[in-house]
Amino acid sequence: xxxxxxxxxxxxxxxxxxxxxxxxxxxxxxxxxxxxxxxxxxxxxxxxxxxxxxxxxxxxxxxxxxxxxxxxxxxxxxxxxxxxxxxxxxxxxxxxxxxxxxxxxxxxxxxxxxxxxxxxxxxxxxxxxxxxxxxxxxxxxxxxxxxxxxxxxxxxxxxxxxxxxxxxxxxxxxxxxxxxxxxxxxxxxxxxxxxxxxxxxxxxxxxxxxxxxxxxxxxxxxxxxxxxxxxxxxxxxxxxxxxxxxxxxxxxxxxxxxxxxxxxxxxxxxxxxxxxxxxxxxxxxxxxxxxxxxxxxxxxxxxxxxxxxxxxxxxxxxxxxxxxxxxxxxxxxxxxxxxxxxxxxxxxxxxxxx
DNA sequence: AATTCGGGGCC
DNA sequence: GGCCCAGAATT
Numbered sequence: 001x002x003x004x005x006x007x008x009x010x011x012x013x014x015x016x017x018x019x020x021x022x023x024x025x026x027x028x029x030x031x032x033x034x035x036x037x038x039x040x041x042x043x044x045x046x047x048x049x050x051x052x053x054x055x056x057x058x059x060x061x062x063x064x065x066x067x068x069x070x071x072x073x074x075x076x077x078x079x080x081x082x083x084x085x086x087x088x089x090x091x092x093x094x095x096x097x098x099x100x101x102x103x104x105x106x107x108x109x110x111x112x113x114x115x116x117x118x119x120x121x122x123x124x125x126x127x128x129x130x131x132x133x134x135x136x137x138x139x140x141x142x143x144x145x146x147x148x149x150x151x152x153x154x155x156x157x158x159x160x161x162x163x164x165x166x167x168x169x170x171x172x173x174x175x176x177x178x179x180x181x182x183x184x185x186x187x188x189x190x191x192x193x194x195x196x197x198x199x200x201x202x203x204x205x206x207x208x209x210x211x212x213x214x215x216x217x218x219x220x221x222x223x224x225x226x227x228x229x230x231x232x233x234x235x236x237x238x239x240x241x242x243x244x245x246x247x248x249x250x251x252x253x254x255x256x257x258x259x260x261x262x263x264x265x266x267x268x269x270x271x272x273x274x275x276x277x278x279x280x281x282x283x284x285x286x287x288x289x290x291x292x293x294x295x296x297x298x299x300x301x302x303x304x305x306x307x308x309x310x311x312x313x314x315x316x317x318x319x320x321x322x323x324x325x326x327x328x329x330x331x332x333x334x335x336x337x338x339x340x341x342x343x344x345x346x347x348x349x350x351x352x353x354x
Numbered sequence: 355a356a357t358t359c360g361g362g363g364c365c
Numbered sequence: 366g367g368c369c370c371a372g373a374a375t376t
Binding site for chain 1: 371372374375
């Protein structure tokens with residue numbers, strides 16, 4: 001028989017109190033700060049999210065400060081953290097809380113769930129940590145801990161899997177201290193019950209862990225493999241005019257990097273040489289409004305920018321012109337715009353000594 | 355119910 | 366190169 005309440009919770013929280021990291025958002029139960037930290041940490045490691053959290057609470061001490069900031073500024077501060085819909089939803093929710101809720105966040109799971117960018121996990125985290133509502137969180141850590149300790153081999157990303165784990169977590173949660181329980185199980189997964197080579201010999205659950213007894217720790221949790229990544233071929237047109245201007249365009253519509261900025265882009269089905277590029281209708285449309293005197297390839301070897309579901313084979317083409325007639329911005333002001341890391345890397349390399 | 359949203363760290 | 370990360374929105 002598996003370990004049951006209250007033993008699971010007591011052991012877990014005892015471990016947590018001895019081993020928890022001293023994270024800055026653990027010093028508050030302010031819904032604004034907990035909400036901000038939870039959004040930032042979605043699919044993001046603490047080490048990666050922490051500097052952004054510090055930047056944001058410095059720039060926006062209150063939800064009103066965040067709401068009153070232009071969206072472009074929020075995206076610029078978010079630049080490099082990825083999943084940019086989080087930043088757009090963050091800003092939209094800050095405006096809604098400020099303008100429609102008198103600056104006060106909802107104080108329960110059901111109403112928190114209605115906020116943009118707040119799903120079951122985040123609503124549970126805020127409700128439990130800030131308002132002591134016993135709603136169990138289920139994140140990547142929780143899947144791993146529960147699948148191993150209780151020997152659950154249901155795939156975590158298919159069919160009934162998420163609901164099954166939520167139900168188990170909900171049975172286990174300590175209703176007297178739900179926020180502490182939720183943080184404890186996540187911390188345990190992040191620090192001890194890690195994906196690769198966990199130290200089961202020193203584990204507080206090794207006397208009851210089903211996976212450990214059956215030597216199945218490495219195989220849990222079960223996760224259905226993702227589809228192979230798609231390859232895409234990007235050709236960026238980097239315009240350099242004699243008065244040191246260039247062109248940036250904001251990405252619109254669906255797809256990656258929505259509302260971020262980049263150089264004019266021509267996507268092709270495969271890598272293209274200069275003659276092929278020049279003959280593309282998109283290029284001819286572009287050059288109709290730009291009398292460039294030279295074009296050269298910056299990187300013969302494509303930069304491969306790897307995202308979760310696609311690999312971007314990217315080459316940068318440098319176009320020199322006396323004057324460009326399109327919407328132009330000074331090269332010195334590129335860094336005011338929120339750009340993808342792919343663009344940021346190029347800019348810092350190419351313009352380093354410009 | 356499956357797919358698509360980033361980027362970085364680890365092995 | 367593959368996997369994972371304090372998941373949510375969209376299709």
